[in-house]
Amino acid sequence: MKFGIVVFPGSNCDEDCHHVATQLLGCEAEYIWHHDTDLKGSDAVILPGGFAYGDYLRAGALARFSPVMESVASFAKKGGPVLGICNGFQVLLEAGLLPGAMQINRGLRYVCKDVSLKVENDATPFTSLYPKGSVVTMPIGHMEGNYTAPPDVLDTLERDGRVVFRYCERDGRVTDAANPNGAARGIAGICSREGNVVGLMPHPDRCAEKLLGNDQGLQMFASAVAAMAAR
Amino acid sequence: MTITEELIREHNLSDEEYGRIKEILGREPNLVELGIFSAMWSEHCSYKSSRIHLKRFPTTGPRVIQGPGENAGVVDIGDGLAVAFKMESHNHPSFIEPYQGAATGVGGILRDVFTMGARPMASLNSLRFGRLDAPRMKHLVDGVVRGIAGYGNCIGIPTLGGETTFHRGYDGNILVNVMNVGLVNSDRIFLGRAEGAGNPVVYVGSKTGRDGIHGATMASEEFAADEASQKRPTVQVGDPFTEKLLMEACLELFQTDAVVGIQDMGAAGLTSSSFEMAGRAGSGVELDLSKVPVRETGMTPYEIMLSESQERMLLVARRDRLAEVLAIFHKWELDAVEIGTVTDSGRVVLFFDGKIVADLPAAPLSDRAPCYDRPRAALAPPSAPFRWQSEAEPADYADCLKRLLASPNVAEKSWIWTQYDHMVQSNTVQRPGGDAAVLRVKGTKKGIAMKSDVNPFFCAFDPYRGGAIAVAEAARSIAATGARPLAITDCLNFGNPEKPEVMAQFEAAVRGIADACRALEVPVVSGNVSLYNETDGRAIPPTPTVGMVGLMEDVSRHVRVAFRRSGDLVAVLGETRDELGASEFLRTVRGRDEGPCPEVDLDAEKRLVDLLATLAERSLVASAHDVSDGGLAVALAESAMQGGLGATLSLEPGVRMSAFLFGESTGRAIVSFPPEHEAAVRALAKEKGVPFTAAGWVGGERLTISAGSRVVIDEPGAELAALWRGAFARALESADVL
Numbered sequence: 001m002k003f004g005i006v007v008f009p010g011s012n013c014d015e016d017c018h019h020v021a022t023q024l025l026g027c028e029a030e031y032i033w034h035h036d037t038d039l040k041g042s043d044a045v046i047l048p049g050g051f052a053y054g055d056y057l058r059a060g061a062l063a064r065f066s067p068v069m070e071s072v073a074s075f076a077k078k079g080g081p082v083l084g085i086c087n088g089f090q091v092l093l094e095a096g097l098l099p100g101a102m103q104i105n106r107g108l109r110y111v112c113k114d115v116s117l118k119v120e121n122d123a124t125p126f127t128s129l130y131p132k133g134s135v136v137t138m139p140i141g142h143m144e145g146n147y148t149a150p151p152d153v154l155d156t157l158e159r160d161g162r163v164v165f166r167y168c169e170r171d172g173r174v175t176d177a178a179n180p181n182g183a184a185r186g187i188a189g190i191c192s193r194e195g196n197v198v199g200l201m202p203h204p205d206r207c208a209e210k211l212l213g214n215d216q217g218l219q220m221f222a223s224a225v226a227a228m229a230a231r
Numbered sequence: 232m233t234i235t236e237e238l239i240r241e242h243n244l245s246d247e248e249y250g251r252i253k254e255i256l257g258r259e260p261n262l263v264e265l266g267i268f269s270a271m272w273s274e275h276c277s278y279k280s281s282r283i284h285l286k287r288f289p290t291t292g293p294r295v296i297q298g299p300g301e302n303a304g305v306v307d308i309g310d311g312l313a314v315a316f317k318m319e320s321h322n323h324p325s326f327i328e329p330y331q332g333a334a335t336g337v338g339g340i341l342r343d344v345f346t347m348g349a350r351p352m353a354s355l356n357s358l359r360f361g362r363l364d365a366p367r368m369k370h371l372v373d374g375v376v377r378g379i380a381g382y383g384n385c386i387g388i389p390t391l392g393g394e395t396t397f398h399r400g401y402d403g404n405i406l407v408n409v410m411n412v413g414l415v416n417s418d419r420i421f422l423g424r425a426e427g428a429g430n431p432v433v434y435v436g437s438k439t440g441r442d443g444i445h446g447a448t449m450a451s452e453e454f455a456a457d458e459a460s461q462k463r464p465t466v467q468v469g470d471p472f473t474e475k476l477l478m479e480a481c482l483e484l485f486q487t488d489a490v491v492g493i494q495d496m497g498a499a500g501l502t503s504s505s506f507e508m509a510g511r512a513g514s515g516v517e518l519d520l521s522k523v524p525v526r527e528t529g530m531t532p533y534e535i536m537l538s539e540s541q542e543r544m545l546l547v548a549r550r551d552r553l554a555e556v557l558a559i560f561h562k563w564e565l566d567a568v569e570i571g572t573v574t575d576s577g578r579v580v581l582f583f584d585g586k587i588v589a590d591l592p593a594a595p596l597s598d599r600a601p602c603y604d605r606p607r608a609a610l611a612p613p614s615a616p617f618r619w620q621s622e623a624e625p626a627d628y629a630d631c632l633k634r635l636l637a638s639p640n641v642a643e644k645s646w647i648w649t650q651y652d653h654m655v656q657s658n659t660v661q662r663p664g665g666d667a668a669v670l671r672v673k674g675t676k677k678g679i680a681m682k683s684d685v686n687p688f689f690c691a692f693d694p695y696r697g698g699a700i701a702v703a704e705a706a707r708s709i710a711a712t713g714a715r716p717l718a719i720t721d722c723l724n725f726g727n728p729e730k731p732e733v734m735a736q737f738e739a740a741v742r743g744i745a746d747a748c749r750a751l752e753v754p755v756v757s758g759n760v761s762l763y764n765e766t767d768g769r770a771i772p773p774t775p776t777v778g779m780v781g782l783m784e785d786v787s788r789h790v791r792v793a794f795r796r797s798g799d800l801v802a803v804l805g806e807t808r809d810e811l812g813a814s815e816f817l818r819t820v821r822g823r824d825e826g827p828c829p830e831v832d833l834d835a836e837k838r839l840v841d842l843l844a845t846l847a848e849r850s851l852v853a854s855a856h857d858v859s860d861g862g863l864a865v866a867l868a869e870s871a872m873q874g875g876l877g878a879t880l881s882l883e884p885g886v887r888m889s890a891f892l893f894g895e896s897t898g899r900a901i902v903s904f905p906p907e908h909e910a911a912v913r914a915l916a917k918e919k920g921v922p923f924t925a926a927g928w929v930g931g932e933r934l935t936i937s938a939g940s941r942v943v944i945d946e947p948g949a950e951l952a953a954l955w956r957g958a959f960a961r962a963l964e965s966a967d968v969l
Binding site: 009010012013015016019020023049050051053054055056109110111112113139141143203205206208209211212213 | 377380381384385386387470471472473475476563564645648649650651652653654655656657658659660671673786787
């Protein structure tokens, strides 16, 4: 099992993802420089968090033009698992691999804190090890996580079960108070129609070890390993 | 151009200093040379008023790899690893333009650390603001926090909090002190030295613009009212994305053996980097300024040498490896240009358009920089004992506690630190809000604790003790997490050194820090001095910020502030004296800004530090918390609130009730532990010579404190927590400027 971790200029969670894949799961992982078009035989591709191109202009808006993105798109089209975390999610939206867009948080400030998330789709390659309907805690850290899309797109996402994670209270109730950034319908993460492309604002890479106080994010990476093993 | 008296004044040089320049050169300087001397001999770069006193600091120790004088200090942590760290001020620019001032402060300290070959691991900041209702103050708070966040978050270095205090003494001069700690292989440390005649001098990073010209000189002057807004052109603009590229490129470069020396272009830009690198190596350099990448046409040699544009580095490469060096920077899409060569002439010679525009000896600019033993007034006696002895005690202690928990200095500051990415790099073991931040060191079992500290209110009444207490309190906080202090950096913020009373404060604070460092065996490995923090002749309270780094061998044994289990026992370690002077209680509840500063017993502090670290190492305690601002009652409330648990505590005061609850006697901590560990904790405290007082137990939903037979505080924990957590945001967001 090999993870390919895309490195844009300004990515800064690439090493965190590499650490989870190699040190915690014993998988192979390789960095893929944004100029490369070869995914180096990756079984799954991660677009990590950070500030690709400084998030200048708009988060993800420049990174989508990196040569590597064409390879990522064709990998996804063939059913390859692609995970976009935080800035990686923003890049997936800008690249059109997932629908919708990000606005600045409704509080107009960067927010770094733990949030509760309801797992609504356990059929993706990154969520199969979470029981559907379970509540997990993960940290967020972003300025632009206020997800938005036209109402019909949101309806389609809901109808097709493509909302993967939703912000909620600790007991699973979806409330406005539990929504840290104003995202439409409390959406924290979504997937593509086929389910193989997943994007989320929270950081599973930052909560994969007990020593750091929380290991609930490890299951996202472990799910991918299980999904690959099952193929 | 002839050098006139007016030009000399404009360059902030005294007649005596100008005379010294002529003596060194044996002639009149030209304008470029005058600018260079002015920057190098500014207070900011030359430490001319402080140097003579800084010699007091102990700077060596078995773990010290690099002491003061380089870009950052380096301390060995074993396993072939070391930590590089430093603290710096960006006070003047942050007051003028808070976002960019604070942001570039972060950028500068990061460069100081990664220049050494270290990957920056985490930042802290020590912020001092005026009263929230002072003019521009909420704007400054908001801008500084956003600036720190904007830079640190983007570059991907976690900001693990720090400390923030508010006082009228900072109404006209806020303080922004930023600290960074990096991790480096102890055999791959890089220094700022221009060695090897014939080696190329390479300029890398952002292009040079007209921003920040004379920043170092500006930071060495007082403000007059309304002047701050006119100084804006001297504040630099930060670009964290470019710095991220620069950092990654440099760290990639350090994997090779192609670099001889490297230094960031911080204050006084190309001037200080070139002269210091040549000066340290005893070599010389020749630079062709026409080759420096510039942002706009028409820039003069004077502007190029004095620009403080951000995100630039100067390095010396091995001649035969130049192509490799340039290739790495070009991969990261950065400018990298050979602008000159190292010589053995001992001179810095600058060319522009084929003509020599400056020709100066390198070493004398540093070695023969002015050094003043400025006159010092006798310090005011450590203030007459406060008259509270004769005052009536408050009627309602619970009300006092609530007012303290809601005061901006004590209230929880998550409004600030949730704006900082404090988790990137996935090493954060203890997030902001604890006694000290704790990081794990990947690939080892070790942990690093870091803390910035000073109580300026103590320093205002007794700078000697205040300086000593800053070190002691940082050590106590570090030890409470389970780490042992390694070394400190410092950032000494004071008023105008030409005033004898300010110089007296400075000298006393330095002496206090030095004595405490000796007693606690923590050397000073780097630091910074910020003087002239005055507006309209009013100086800030003396604020010698201490940044301490500690090491724990087994990070899994780290200890938090929060109570953990119902049924655990609580004990107070150390002695509570009859002290209320300079306390938050006195200021917030009594509205009186009076001393005296509490006493400090450095031997007792050392014993307590050893006890706290040992308790953690043996996994005897469930929680530990240093007692400081707001006293014992606030410390107990914080452990309870952070743990989401109540506590029932019963103590014999032994001193006046308000001093018992809210006094800020030094040398104390509170710990909790399971009942089966009580005998061991007591025995260890006795062995280490630290007074142990059983205080009660953790549990229930109320915080109940009895003194003797009298219940003095009995409040629902959740209500206290709501007050403490919400107070700071409410105070800020009631403002319309945010």
